[in-house]
Amino acid sequence: MNSEDIIQNLTQSDYKYGFTTNIETETFPKGINEDIIRRLSEIKGEPSFMLEWRLKAFEYWKQMEMPTWAHLKIPPIDYQEIIYYAAPKKNKAPESLDDIDPELKKTFDKLGIPLEEQKQLSGVAVDAVMDSVSIKTTFKETLANLGIIFCSMSEAIREHPDLVKKYLGSVVPYTDNFFAALNSAVFSDGSFVYIPKGVRCPMELSTYFRINAKNTGQFERTLIIADEDSYVSYLEGCTAPMRDEHQLHAAVVELIALKNAEIKYSTVQNWYPGDKNGKGGIYNFVTKRGICKEENSKISWTQVETGSAITWKYPSCILKGDNSIGEFYSVAVTNNYQQADTGTKMIHIGKNTRSRIVSKGISAGYSQNSYRGLVKIMKNADNARNFTQCDSMLLSDKCGAHTFPYIEIDNPTAIAEHEATTSRIGEDQIFYCNQRGISTEDAVGLIVNGYAREVLNQLPMEFAVEAQKLLQITLENSVG
Amino acid sequence: MLTIKNLKAQINGKPILKGINLEIKAGEVHAIMGPNGSGKSTLAAVLAGRDYVEITSGEVLFMGQNLLDLAPEERARMGIFLGFQYPVEIPGVSMVSFMRTAVNEIRKYRNLPPLNSSDFLKYMREKKELVEIDTQLTHRSVNEGFSGGEKKKNEIFQMAMLEPKLAILDETDSGLDIDALRIVANGVNKLKSPDNAYLVITHYQRLLDYIIPDVVHVLYDGRIVKSAGKELALELEEKGYDWIKREYQKI
Numbered sequence: 001m002n003s004e005d006i007i008q009n010l011t012q013s014d015y016k017y018g019f020t021t022n023i024e025t026e027t028f029p030k031g032i033n034e035d036i037i038r039r040l041s042e043i044k045g046e047p048s049f050m051l052e053w054r055l056k057a058f059e060y061w062k063q064m065e066m067p068t069w070a071h072l073k074i075p076p077i078d079y080q081e082i083i084y085y086a087a088p089k090k091n092k093a094p095e096s097l098d099d100i101d102p103e104l105k106k107t108f109d110k111l112g113i114p115l116e117e118q119k120q121l122s123g124v125a126v127d128a129v130m131d132s133v134s135i136k137t138t139f140k141e142t143l144a145n146l147g148i149i150f151c152s153m154s155e156a157i158r159e160h161p162d163l164v165k166k167y168l169g170s171v172v173p174y175t176d177n178f179f180a181a182l183n184s185a186v187f188s189d190g191s192f193v194y195i196p197k198g199v200r201c202p203m204e205l206s207t208y209f210r211i212n213a214k215n216t217g218q219f220e221r222t223l224i225i226a227d228e229d230s231y232v233s234y235l236e237g238c239t240a241p242m243r244d245e246h247q248l249h250a251a252v253v254e255l256i257a258l259k260n261a262e263i264k265y266s267t268v269q270n271w272y273p274g275d276k277n278g279k280g281g282i283y284n285f286v287t288k289r290g291i292c293k294e295e296n297s298k299i300s301w302t303q304v305e306t307g308s309a310i311t312w313k314y315p316s317c318i319l320k321g322d323n324s325i326g327e328f329y330s331v332a333v334t335n336n337y338q339q340a341d342t343g344t345k346m347i348h349i350g351k352n353t354r355s356r357i358v359s360k361g362i363s364a365g366y367s368q369n370s371y372r373g374l375v376k377i378m379k380n381a382d383n384a385r386n387f388t389q390c391d392s393m394l395l396s397d398k399c400g401a402h403t404f405p406y407i408e409i410d411n412p413t414a415i416a417e418h419e420a421t422t423s424r425i426g427e428d429q430i431f432y433c434n435q436r437g438i439s440t441e442d443a444v445g446l447i448v449n450g451y452a453r454e455v456l457n458q459l460p461m462e463f464a465v466e467a468q469k470l471l472q473i474t475l476e477n478s479v480g
Numbered sequence: 481m482l483t484i485k486n487l488k489a490q491i492n493g494k495p496i497l498k499g500i501n502l503e504i505k506a507g508e509v510h511a512i513m514g515p516n517g518s519g520k521s522t523l524a525a526v527l528a529g530r531d532y533v534e535i536t537s538g539e540v541l542f543m544g545q546n547l548l549d550l551a552p553e554e555r556a557r558m559g560i561f562l563g564f565q566y567p568v569e570i571p572g573v574s575m576v577s578f579m580r581t582a583v584n585e586i587r588k589y590r591n592l593p594p595l596n597s598s599d600f601l602k603y604m605r606e607k608k609e610l611v612e613i614d615t616q617l618t619h620r621s622v623n624e625g626f627s628g629g630e631k632k633k634n635e636i637f638q639m640a641m642l643e644p645k646l647a648i649l650d651e652t653d654s655g656l657d658i659d660a661l662r663i664v665a666n667g668v669n670k671l672k673s674p675d676n677a678y679l680v681i682t683h684y685q686r687l688l689d690y691i692i693p694d695v696v697h698v699l700y701d702g703r704i705v706k707s708a709g710k711e712l713a714l715e716l717e718e719k720g721y722d723w724i725k726r727e728y729q730k731i
């Protein structure tokens with residue numbers, strides 16, 4: 001199926017993923033304290049270093065306050081009202097597909113993520129996470145034959161403690177920020193990837209996050225390590241039921257690229273955005289950071305952000321190795337009362353490091369959409385180069401688009417370029433489409449997808465189609 | 481096919497069309513000429529359904545239906561095509577996906593199944609050959625970075641793809657060199673049939689050397705002040721519009 005077909009097949013403007021799965025869930029009592037963390041660590045069978053780390057993070061978090069610098073209106077959050085652990089019952093790692101609750105299988109089928117390997121898109125391996133636990137990781141054996149580790153974070157902590165101990169928190173320490181500290185204390189699952197030296201991962205790796213349980217926060221943790229001369233392309237997707245209450249999602253993602261390694265990380269974020277009046281929706285407060293640790297390494301972030309009531313997210317690159325490259329491609333769409341404050345940080349430390357930022361904001365309804373970016377070029381980063389392109393498109397006259405670019409240069413040989421544009425979606429463009437028989441809804445979809453083309457082109461093929469479709473749905477009934 | 485009765489329209493409260501009457505039958509080619517600012521493009525905009533023009537009175541029937549009640553895309557699907565005087569650029573949207581969406585919308589209206597990828601590409605190739613347009617153009621984004629002439633040729637190509645009943649060409653000839661003009665005119669002549677009709681808005685007689693009109697109208701100050709056979713175009717070319725203006729002011 002190609003993108004035009006999909007665009008044409010769309011008629012519904014509702015959030016399609018808003019259903020709930022009725023399964024028995026094991027949950028902790030709400031609230032966060034030392035006992036909860038101990039219990040969590042125990043239920044996961046973690047080694048003691050993990051528990052100690054969590055407790056330190058918790059102590060640290062208690063001293064912290066929620067950041068307020070973003071261009072966001074965040075209602076107060078009561079962290080003692082959140083449930084920190086919810087798992088479908090019988091959460092022992094299933095031996096085979098038959099051990100997985102059929103309701104869960106159905107849920108993921110409905111989301112378009114079948115857990116049976118033979119039903120999946122060829123060339124994509126999936127880790128399916130529901131609430132606090134990983135349900136199933138596919139193609140594990142195929143990948144293991146190449147020495148690739150692709151498993152849930154819980155499993156990695158048990159089975160590969162040395163790698164976890166070495167790298168967890170090495171890019172985003174728990175002291176980094178309020179949400180990173182909280183996540184470090186209570187994260188319950190997520191994905192773990194290790195690509196050994198010289199291996200090009202032959203398939204897309206992906207994690208699909210699903211929030212299901214009520215009043216539950218989702219705190220997942222992803223760690224990807226690409227050893228020397230390796231390559232991996234990784235994608236995450238996410239959805240949640242429609243609920244009137246806000247739900248908190250505070251994830252941490254860490255990427256480590258060693259010498260000559262490349263990591264491509266793509267996100268199609270479609271958490272429930274709340275209803276037309278701004279009721280409900282996910283608070284998406286996420287810390288994502290990668291380090292190009294050694295020379296000639298490359299990290300590329302691509303994100304398509306359409307969901308969530310509030311998004312606070314800055315996937316960043318630390319370009320430590322000489323000649324390393326960081327990229328950030330982003331489309332952020334906000335409609336109705338959604339708010340997004342998103343962007344990136346490119347920290348140039350090594351010589352000849354290069355970074356490229358392409359950000360496309362699309363705002364509709366009463367939404368607020370901000371780009372916030374920092375390009376920092378340190379003293380020793382001779383010949384560092386940055387190019388930033390930052391565009392905003394407005395679909396209504398009640399929404400807001402803002403850009404906050406920060407540039408700090410401490411090396412005279414460095415060059416940073418910044419280009420920015422703001423435009424209204426053109427009446428003339430829409431009419432031109434209308435005159436060719438295309439409805440306004442479809443016209444907006446076409447025009448917006450065209451505007452975001454440079455970013456969408458970065459996504460793996462299968463997901464580019466999905467993302468185009470999402471942009472279209474998110475913006476239905478939004479021109480005015 | 482098209483009947484316009486006493487059509488009056490205004491923009492921002494300013495009357496632009498002041499009582500247009502026009503009848504176009506299937507198989508006919510009508511030319512509308514007239515000085516700048518007389519309301520030619522506004523008439524085209526009304527027929528296509530642009531909402532900045534406010535209809536104050538009159539009636540337009542197209543294939544027996546009240547055209548003014550319909551949304552622009554419905555009119556397009558029924559078979560009204562407007563070749564724009566100033567085609568817009570739509571960055572990042574490929575000609576292929578744009579045209580495929582359009583063609584399939586129109587097919588849907590005509591109760592035809594959508595064309596799949598390979599059938600569509602084949603159809604597109606045929607039409608490209610028919611109107612002798614550069615292969616390059618369809619590999620690019622809609623009008624993005626096209627020269628003036630390329631944009632106009634692209635309009636004719638789109639017309640060929642959509643097979644309209646009534647094609648309104650708004651100054652498709654202006655800014656074209658003689659070769660491009662011939663391509664545009666040949667396109668129209670090849671697509672002409674007893675079942676469709678053309679309303680060709682032009683400034684110059686030279687297009688009408690290639691596309692022979694059945695009737696030539698002169699639009700001046702929001703009214704059709706003269707209608708005659710193709711000789712009228714030659715007369716206008718020779719004498720300019722001043723005599724029309726003088727004649728009109730006498731009334």
Ligand SMILES: Nc1ncnc2c1ncn2[C@@H]1O[C@H](COP(=O)(O)OP(=O)(O)O)[C@@H](O)[C@H]1O
Pocket residue numbers: 491492496514515516517518519520521522523532
């Ligand atoms: N979008 C618009 N807004 C305001 N006035 C307009 C607009 N379009 C056309 N007009 C006015 O309407 C009159 C007729 O214009 P137009 O139909 O473009 O003439 P023509 O195509 O015959 O040159 C002119 O006075 C022009 O200034």
Ligand SMILES: [Mg+2]
Pocket residue numbers: 520521522565650651
């Ligand atoms: Mg005009």
